[in-house]
Amino acid sequence: MELQTLAGLLHTLQTVAIAALIFVVCAYFPILQYRLQLARLPVFSGSETGEKQRQAYLDSAKDMYKEGYVKFKDSLYRIATETGEYSVVVPISLLPELRKLPDDALSFPKHVHKTMEVKYTKLGTEGLLIPHSVKSDLTPALTRLCPTICAEVDSSIRKYMPPCQDWTEVCINQRLVDVIAKVSGRIFVGPELCEDPEYLDSGVNYTLDLMSAVQAIKKLRPWLKPFLAPRLPETIQLRKREQHAAEFLQPIVLERITAKKNDANWQEPDDMLQWMINRSKGADSYEQIAQYQLTLIFAAIHTTTMTTTNTLYTLAVTPEYIGPLREEIRNAMAENGGVINARTLQQMEKLDSYMKEVTRFYPPGLVSFGRRVLKGITLSNGQHIPAGALIEVPSAAIYGDSAHYPDSDTFDGFRSYKLRQSGKAADIARNQFVTTNETNLGFGYGRHACPGRFFATNEMKMILARLILDYDIKMPDGQTERYPQVEIGTQSMPHPDKTLMFKKVEV
Numbered sequence: 403m404e405l406q407t408l409a410g411l412l413h414t415l416q417t418v419a420i421a422a423l424i425f426v427v428c429a430y431f432p433i434l435q436y437r438l439q440l441a442r443l444p445v446f447s448g449s450e451t452g453e454k455q456r457q458a459y460l461d462s463a464k465d466m467y468k469e470g471y472v473k474f475k476d477s478l479y480r481i482a483t484e485t486g487e488y489s490v491v492v493p494i495s496l497l498p499e500l501r502k503l504p505d506d507a508l509s510f511p512k513h514v515h516k517t518m519e520v521k522y523t524k525l526g527t528e529g530l531l532i533p534h535s536v537k538s539d540l541t542p543a544l545t546r547l548c549p550t551i552c553a554e555v556d557s558s559i560r561k562y563m564p565p566c567q568d569w570t571e572v573c574i575n576q577r578l579v580d581v582i583a584k585v586s587g588r589i590f591v592g593p594e595l596c597e598d599p600e601y602l603d604s605g606v607n608y609t610l611d612l613m614s615a616v617q618a619i620k621k622l623r624p625w626l627k628p629f630l631a632p633r634l635p636e637t638i639q640l641r642k643r644e645q646h647a648a649e650f651l652q653p654i655v656l657e658r659i660t661a662k663k664n665d666a667n668w669q670e671p672d673d674m675l676q677w678m679i680n681r682s683k684g685a686d687s688y689e690q691i692a693q694y695q696l697t698l699i700f701a702a703i704h705t706t707t708m709t710t711t712n713t714l715y716t717l718a719v720t721p722e723y724i725g726p727l728r729e730e731i732r733n734a735m736a737e738n739g740g741v742i743n744a745r746t747l748q749q750m751e752k753l754d755s756y757m758k759e760v761t762r763f764y765p766p767g768l769v770s771f772g773r774r775v776l777k778g779i780t781l782s783n784g785q786h787i788p789a790g791a792l793i794e795v796p797s798a799a800i801y802g803d804s805a806h807y808p809d810s811d812t813f814d815g816f817r818s819y820k821l822r823q824s825g826k827a828a829d830i831a832r833n834q835f836v837t838t839n840e841t842n843l844g845f846g847y848g849r850h851a852c853p854g855r856f857f858a859t860n861e862m863k864m865i866l867a868r869l870i871l872d873y874d875i876k877m878p879d880g881q882t883e884r885y886p887q888v889e890i891g892t893q894s895m896p897h898p899d900k901t902l903m904f905k906k907v908e909v
Contacts, residue, residue, distance in 0.1 A: 439778075439788035440488060446470050446481040453623065459484045460620070460891050464798060467491070467768055467892075471799035478785045484891050485516070485624050489769075489792045494800055496781055497771070497840045500793070501848040503779065508793070510850040512774030516792060517892075519619040522631035523612060523640060525697065544856055545744045547589060552742045554588040554596070555581070555864040559872075566904045571878055575711045575898045578865070579606050579703060582710070585861055586702040590695065592673040595654070604647045605699040608640075609707075612700055615640045617890060648692040655679060655688040674698065705766055706858050710865055711896040712764045713757055716813075717870075718877045718902050719884045723815050724870060727753055731867045747863050753870075755819035757862065758835040761844045762801040763813055768892040770797035770843035797843035798894070806841040835859055873904045 446466060459466065459482065470479055476495050480488040492500060500508065518525045558581040564570050583605045587596030595601050615636040622630055631637055658679055661668040670676055678691055717723060734749040735742060775791045787793060804810040807817070818833040832839060836859045838851040845852040852858070869875070877883075878901055885900045 436788050436790050439786060440480060440490075440791060443490060443785065443787075444474065444477065444479045445488075446479055446491075447473075455482055456484050456486065456623070463891050464768055464889060464894070467796040468799045468802065471796045471803070476783065478781070478783075478787065484620055487516075487792065489794050490775075490787055491769075492771070492793050492795050494795070494840050496783065497795060497847065499782060500771075500773075500779075505849075507775070507777045507779065508773040509776050510773055512776070513772035513792060515774075517772060518612075519616050519627075519631070522619050522627065522637055523615050524644070525612065525700070544860060548744045548747075548860065549741070550588065551585060551861060552864050554585045555861070555868060558584045559865070559868050563873075563904070566873060566906045569876075569903045569905045571901045572904050573899060574714055574902050574904075575707065575896060575900070578707045578710050578714075579609070581865060582703050582706050582861065583699070585865075586699065586706075588673075589857070590674045590698055590702070591654075592671045592675070595675075600650055604643065604650060605703065608643045608647060608696050609700050609703045611636065611640045611643045613704065617893075620891060644693070644696065647696055648689045651675075651692040651695060652688040655691055701852075701854060702858065706862060708766050708895050709757070709761060709858075710862050711898075712766075713760045713862075713866060714869070714875065714902060715885050715896055715900070716760045716764070717756075718875050719882060720813065720815060721876065723756060724875065726816075727756065728870050731871055742864055742867060744860075747860055750863060750867065751822060752816055752819050753863060753866060754835045755817060755822075755833075756815040757859075757866070758818045758833070758842075759813060759815050761835070762807065764887055764896070765798050765801060765844055765894060768796065768798040768889075768894060769794040771795040771847045794892075795843060795847070800841055800843065869904075872907055874907060876903045878903050 446469075466481060470481060470491055471493075473479075474491070474493065476493050478490055478492060478496070480490050483489050514520060514525070561584075562577045562580045564572060566572070580602070583602050584596055587601060587605060590596070591601060615634065618634050618636040619627060619631045622634075654675075658671070658676065662670065662679075675691070675695065678694055682691065730750060730752045734746045737749065738746045772792065772794045775787050775789055775793060778789045779787045781787070800806060802810050818835075821833045822830050831837060832842075836845070836855050838845050838847050838855075840847070845855040885897050887894045888897050
């Protein structure tokens with residue numbers, strides 16, 4: 403009996419062991435398969451995982467991608483990022499075929515989870531698609547809204563810029579945050595709310611709080627993030643900001659929904675908040691709509707402020723461009739009744755070119771076209787990208803390639819303007835600031851290229867045109883060198899606390 407019991411026990415243990423082995427194989431085989439497939443791709447030299455590599459990536463990612471771009475010119479390669487995860491870097495030659503792949507093969511929101519630390523910041527990635535659709539409403543309306551945006555730009559600059567009757571030191575990045583928040587708010591929530599100090603405070607500080615949280619989280623070691631990221635002061639502050647925004651927007655959203663249902667004479671506002679309410683058809687809560695608004699505010703304020711600040715920082719050390727730009731702006735306005743409208747903006751080709759060259763020299767990020775691979779992909783060169791991998795394109799390295807931008811180390815503010823003078827439709831289309839293509843990736847690439855880029859470009863041009871017309875600009879204390887960028891991993895941004903000198907132009 404004891405032998406039979408022992409035999410039964412052994413049989414049970416054997417069955418359990420086999421079941422456990424099958425479970426382990428089933429659970430870990432996909433991970434093992436993924437790692438084996440990824441390992442077939444060449445690795446960036448010195449890109450081994452570990453704390454030293456993580457810190458090196460945070461400190462020197464720009465040099466790494468530049469070196470990788472030269473070494474793996476027409477090949478995929480992998481590079482270990484600050485999280486310890488490998489990213490697959492895609493050469494420019496393979497971009498066109500990746501562009502054709504559907505969203506169920508390459509996911510943009512899944513990529514944002516990594517770059518924006520969404521697990522901890524809780525940036526509404528589902529909201530990235532809602533603003534995308536709502537922003538598509540904005541582009542056709544730009545001609546109609548152009549006078550409104552221009553009037554708001556002029557009003558905001560008068561409000562936030564000091565008098566500058568003599569040379570005055572200005573922390574221009576902060577002034578631009580205020581201006582852009584108010585101008586964007588005019589389109590996002592309408593004329594009354596964009597003047598509301600509570601709305602402006604919420605919008606401006608959400609952007610600052612979000613980026614502070616992202617940067618603080620990225621500095622943590624990956625294995626510590628689940629424990630420490632939610633407890634960081636920056637993350638806690640971000641949660642408070644989100645809650646405040648939801649509480650602020652709740653009565654406004656409910657008031658609009660109620661008015662639309664019950665008041666036949668109610669005049670529907672022509673702003674993005676109303677477009678969101680209309681599109682949701684009651685399916686979204688006010689918290690969701692508040693999150694969508696915050697996502698919009700972040701997208702509008704953060705990159706627009708960075709690009710405009712970069713342009714002014716560069717203009718201060720290239721004063722030879724101020725005269726020609728000012729003359730072009732004056733002439734364009736004179737040809738359009740003294741106002742800035744859609745046609746005036748189109749005629750500012752030199753300003754458009756200058757902005758494009760600044761973005762080439764000082765891009766807002768080192769990589770673009772970030773996607774999470776959902777289905778394995780075998781490319782035309784025979785290389786395979788496994789499902790689960792992150793891909794990216796080394797946009798900053800492409801900008802520095804003389805094959806695409808001759809004499810690429812030289813800043814030429816009118817580079818694109820000169821190329822447009824051929825008169826060929828292809829040259830005109832390809833060399834505009836707003837254009838996205840394989841060598842101009844500032845606004846992304848493919849179907850998820852920034853849908854708000856036309857609004858953002860118009861807004862930036864109006865702000866820059868007004869500042870160039872009304873002010874002389876220079877560096878403080880006789881400095882002649884441009885302020886260096888703040889670079890953390892793949893992020894590159896102008897220093898937010900630096901100052902420029904402004905003086906009102908005598909008319």
